[in-house]
Amino acid sequence: MQPKAVAKPLHSTLPVALRAALLGLLALAIVALQSAAALAKPESLAPLAEKISPSVVNITTSTLVEGRTGPRGIVPEGSPFEDFFREFRDRNEDGAPAPRRSSALGSGFVISEDGYVVTNNHVIEGADEITVEFFSGEELKAEVIGTDPNTDIALLKVEADAPLPFVSFGDSDNARVGDWVIAMGNPLGQGFSVSAGIVSARNRALSGTYDDYIQTDAAINRGNSGGPLFNMDGEVIGVNTAILSPNGGSIGIGFSMAANVVTRVVDQLQEFGETRRGWLGVRIQDVTDDVADAMGLEDATGALITDVPDGPAKDAGLATGDVILSFDGVEVADTRALVRQVGNSPVGATVRVMVLREGETQTFDVTLGRREDADADTPEAEETPDTPAEPEMSSMLGLTVTPLTDALREELAATDEIEGLAVTEVEEGSEAFEKGLRAGDIITEAGQEKITTIADLTARVDAAREAGRKSLLLLVRRAGDPRFVALTLDAE
Structure with a gap:
């Protein structure tokens, strides 16, 4: 009679040395998993903050405003306070109210060791004096090199005795939704504050022609305007400019002008003291689905010309009703894309513009003018009379x-x-x-x-x-x- 086979645990059949080796490998695997879990946790931002803080500045502006005459007649005649208010009102010579100074706070950052500073135009607009405070506590007076209201960017210059710490711009087109970012600045006058978040959205447009905003949930408040938005490499990928908020405080919807827009503006301000954008000379609108159907177009793409005033496009032969399909070899998706591409083109450059006219494509060579000159020459609309006529209808x-x-x-x-x-x-x-x-x-x-x-x-x-x-x-x-x-x- 054959003995009955009895099942034994696998480990009991293995040699002692092999079992020891397997246990060692298991222990190493556990340690590796624990290390991976530790790496998955967000690392401290302290080293990065310490590295870039010296290049971020607080900006204080001072503006002399005329004094306002207070309300008159608020004290009835015969009142016991009448003499007091008359004396208060006439304290200044000839009763003229004294001028007063109005201050505002903002942020900025140094982009070169010789003292160029970038901030928002609305931070320094109308200011008589601009003071830049560094992380070390040193304060320097700044002068305005140039401004661009269209992108809300201003370039300042300070004179320092020694080279200044500065930061560089990164390629904002590489910023992805979900990437970590940090914002630095002077929120609500608190000074040199750091907040962290992620890129919430890209290519946001608010109200400007050349808008290209990065949306972030990093806390941005009043006083953060003009401060930098950094990526994790310590590069500036945006300039904090605006927030969407029902109460004036951060609710996690902030907007930073993309660095690739800012760098072009800063380069021109540094070289010319003003911007010099290309100008095509057309009025345009998007090609919507119903417009495409009405024109017999297959796709609702391109920019539809609604008017061609005197300018480069008219000189080249473009006409109302043309649909611009490509500009300088780049396909035109919509009006916003065309405006930005034209604005980024050099003044005086000759570019090829392909349009759809009466069902056929045509190409024109257009020599671009300067956008700023065209804006200065635009006449204001006349007033509209009040009384309409009543002709046949x-x-x-x-x-x-x-x-x-x-x-x-x-x-x-x-x-x-x-x-x-x-x-x-x-x-x-x-x-x-x-x-x-x-x-x-x-x-x-x-x-x-x-x-x-x-x-x-x-x-x-x-x-x-x-x-x-x-x-x-x-x-x-x-x-x-x-x-x-x-x-x-x-x-x-």
């Missing part, structure tokens, strides 16, 4: 329109060159109303053809329906500013 597409007479042209401050139909009423709840059309607008084109009469507009509506279009593209001007609006055509 017709209603369609939710609009009541009338031919543009001389009386209406004068009322709407339209130049003699503008021809079209004046909008006298827009039906509330209509698509036209929802898309922003209002009484006083002037329709100059329909279906990319000029119109001057109601019959012209009716003909364009009929032609669009016959062509199977779902909408009709209108070129509308308001106070001289043009834009395209696509209105849906009701089936007959």
Whole structure:
């Protein structure tokens, strides 16, 4: 009879030396896992903060403002306080209130050992005196080298006896959502404060033409304006500029102007004392889905030209209704991308601009002008008279329109060159109303053809329906500013 087999634990069948080796490997694995867990914890930011703090500065500005005369007549005649208030009011010579000084706080950072300092324009705007305080406690007076209100950047200069500690700009395009960042500055006057967070979003636009903000949840408060936003390599990837807050304090939504925008501005301010941006000379709007449909375009991309005033684009042959598809070899996604690319281009450069015109692509060579010169030459709009005329009217597409007479042209401050139909009423709840059309607008084109009469507009509506279009593209001007609006055509 065969003996019954008995199962034994595996380790009992292994040699003693082998078991010892396996136990040793297991112990090493446990130690490795513990080390990995320790590395997963966020490291202290203290070494980085100590390294970059000497280059961050507090900025104090002082502005002399005229004294304001206090309210008069607040004490009734015969009051026992009448003499006291009269004496207080007349204390200054001739009763003139004394000027007073107003102070403001902000932040900044040194970008060169010879004393160039970057901050926000709104921190130093209108200031008579600017004082820069360093981490060491030393204070130096600063002069303004140049400012750029469009990006809210200012460049200052201080004179020091020795080379100053400074920081360098990093490539903000490499910043990813989720990357760690730290903000440094002078929040609420507390001085040299550090806060940490992550990149919450990229390519945010607030209100400016050249906006490219990094959004972060690192605490940014009043007084942080102009301070740096650092990556973990100690490079400046943004300049803290604004916050979104219902109460004036940080709620974790802060905005820093991207370093790649700031560096171009700083280079120009350092070289010229002012910015010099390229200028194409067109007014543009995004190509929306309904506009693309009305124009027979496959994709809603590019920038639609609404007007071509005197300037580089007009000299090169670009026209209203052209869709800019590429600029200097770079595909144009929308108007914001085009504006930024043009602004970053050198003044005087000749670039190739490809447009879509009447279903075909054409390329033009445009020599860019200077944006700042164009802004300075822009005339202000004339006042609009109060009394409108009441000419013949017709209603369609939710609009009541009338031919543009001389009386209406004068009322709407339209130049003699503008021809079209004046909008006298827009039906509330209509698509036209929802898309922003209002009484006083002037329709100059329909279906990319000029119109001057109601019959012209009716003909364009009929032609669009016959062509199977779902909408009709209108070129509308308001106070001289043009834009395209696509209105849906009701089936007959």
